Amino acid sequence: MTAPISRRSTSRFEGYHAPRWAEPVVHELSKAGRRGLVFDCPKTEPNLPEMARRQTAPDLPEMTEHDALRHYLHLSQMCLGMMGVSLFGTCTMKYNPRIGERASLEHLAHLHPLQHPDTLQGLLEVYAIFSDMLCELSGMDQFVFQAGGGADAAYTHACVTREWLKARGELGQRDQIVTTIQTHPCSPATANAAGFEVITLSLEEGGYPSLDQLKSVLGPRTAALMVNNPDDMGIYNPDIKEWVRLVHEAGGLCFYDHANFNGVMTRLRARELGFDACMFMLHKTFGAPKGGGGPAVGAYGCSEELKPFLPGPLVVRDGDRFRLEDGEQSLGRVREFMGNAPQVLKAYAWARGMGAEGLREAADLSVLANNYMDKRLGEVRGVSRSNPDVDVPRMEMTRHSFEQVTADTGCTVVDISMRMTDYGIDALWLSHEPWLVAEPFTPEAGELWSKEDIDYWIDVLAAVVDEAYESPETVKSAPHKAPIHQLKGDALEDPARWATTWAAYLRKHGAPVSDRERDQETPFPIGGQSA
């Protein structure tokens, strides 16, 4: 809903207003007998076991196709439609080329994972070639696409580590996984879930933990190191090779969470830094869509040494044919079948379209865009950046802070983010927890956004900060031009009121939502944000 490029200037900020529809819940739109498509009734009763037969028909809304389309279009219009300028750091927001949707519809819609592999040769070839491409980018020897997201790939690594230790007779003895406070929380979480104890290193003067700190925790209990680099603040650890050497010397594995790969694509290979395994997010770096927690793919790659432990089935090249194979030492499955094949196909198409030169150019653009933003944001009143004393260049993102603005005006980063909604800007990405930087925000432009988009985003931010100094109440009570104004959010804390299904809503509230004042209270969680 961002204004067209030609009209973007501070003087035109005031023109925006989000559409607002008095949109009922979809169940309230239901009218008995309405249909989108009418299917023939089956001639015979389906042969189902008694236990599996429904006693009553499901309570689904009955509506026409265009009613349904209009309903969801209205909802998307009331949540910025995910088409605004969204510089959402650590997420590498990219346009998802529509040709990917078409490719997966045309080529995958009629396939089933239980088909004989002989009839899935095209898909298996895509998996094999894409694994080769990612091996070229990372230096690893094999990729597997089973994990349903980045955290799932981190979990895959924790499980691979377990199997590797088991094979060496060290399981139980090596029970600690080392990570850093600026590594994505999925690394410690999945290490814990796989039964390891987690040792988290703190940041020091250089913006990352010192070698001495790392040495203080390494020993006979060390199973693995799990880190991302550059970290969440966009700082690249210059000692990373030494880190890997020390962990290997102690007898542990090294896993590189490549969530922040965008700024270093084709510029470094995890394996050449010494890492044993790494992970790419196809739904971030590789142009496949993401949203709502899936479907996503965490592509997990590893060295020859770890390959036997990978989750199966692996695609194996056999002359000009491909087959699926489960290794004897495989950890089993982390997800059904071969993972989210449509996402793999879309990412493959994206990477083929980009080519090696395209990826390199994209990486350079990401760093250029970020450093441009860093410079401009540094000129905005009251905005500072993390580790101001660290002068190494930031990679694809930088963590900034509104701490001074908050101290001067009382307007917090959340207030400012809400006010930016009034200009069609999606919520800012703040920081993972705990917050090491007060009132943090972490924009990332990647290679997609034009200079005009980035300028518009920063212009809006600067205008809102000015407004915070001149008229803080306007900022604190934002949004004013969004379809829904500030939520108190207390309904989300109250089990007696929240409802995530229509059945739960009727049980807890008794009456349809249209009988209530929608403005006052929204009983359905809208997004994750509350104020």
Added chain:
Amino acid sequence: MTRPRLGLVVNPLAGIGGPAGLNGSDDAAAIQRAIAAGARPQATERAARAMAAFRRESDASVVTGPGALGADAANCADIVPHFITGTAEDTRALVAAMQDRVDLILFCGGDGTARDVAAANQAGVPILGVPAGVKMHSGIFSRTPERAGQGAAAFLAAPQHPTELVEILDIDEAARARGRLSAEVHTVARAPLLQTALQGPKSAGNSAVGDLDAALARYVAEMQPGVTYVIGPGTTMAALKDRLGGGTLLGVDAARNGRIVGRNLDRAGIETLATAGAVRIALGVVGGQGFLLGRGNQQIGPATLRRVGRDAIDVFCTPAKLAALPRGLCVDTGEAALDAEFAGYMQIATGPGRRQVVRVGS
């Protein structure tokens, strides 16, 4: 159920010493010097900001004191009659007068005000601080006046009125005058349990306290029979003591074989335990400056620490509290050589199966 009511108490002189560089506004002479130097009180303005945020989200009635004690910052409030003396007695009298009429006391001031409020609040009404002082080491303060107002509104609106225990700290002024920064836990108070104000769109709920409690549970489960556990003061350690049958909040206690065996031990008592057999020491972190030893737990003396050794000290703290300590942790055992031995990297338990490495300075 009657409608919830908010009490508002403003210390009009809070923070007046700050801009004048006076390290606090505790004594009358300092206040006079600050006013003479042209300092303007800001507490009323900050209280008004908190009340504006409160009013946006709540229509609860408000009880406060006359003039600068609250009425100046809050429109349409019930005024408790009180003759203003211009001393800490105002805060104490106002709190005492309103404590059985309100469901939450929102006070505006600093650590000194917090101590006065807590001392007069015999009924144990939950309290929440609007930051306006020079020193604000206690966990009772919101980060901004607006957050205090929003927090108060959210607390009064929540049917369960959820609370947590929070430490009230203050700096020892006599020690500071001698050049030593020394935050002490004075007492604890009930404060609204607020969601870490306004979570970002990608973050989950705050489960740090639950994580720490689970770490304590595991610690108790893995305690070795026959070993004496010397347990320090503070709310985190009180939760550990609760799991062992209950101990003191501000004292150093000892446990053996799953039960508390000694309460409020002094230095000699602890040293006797340490010479008698195997000992481990469990500690929390005193907020603000991040002292591990030497603040509020001086009962654990240098002799004991030397005997027990660094490796037998187990520390528990939430990641958020560690994140707020820019210079890491520090120790002040009273002996420089021992401090140096305790310096270096230390692993702090932050959850079950989770430890964070923090640098300990001396």
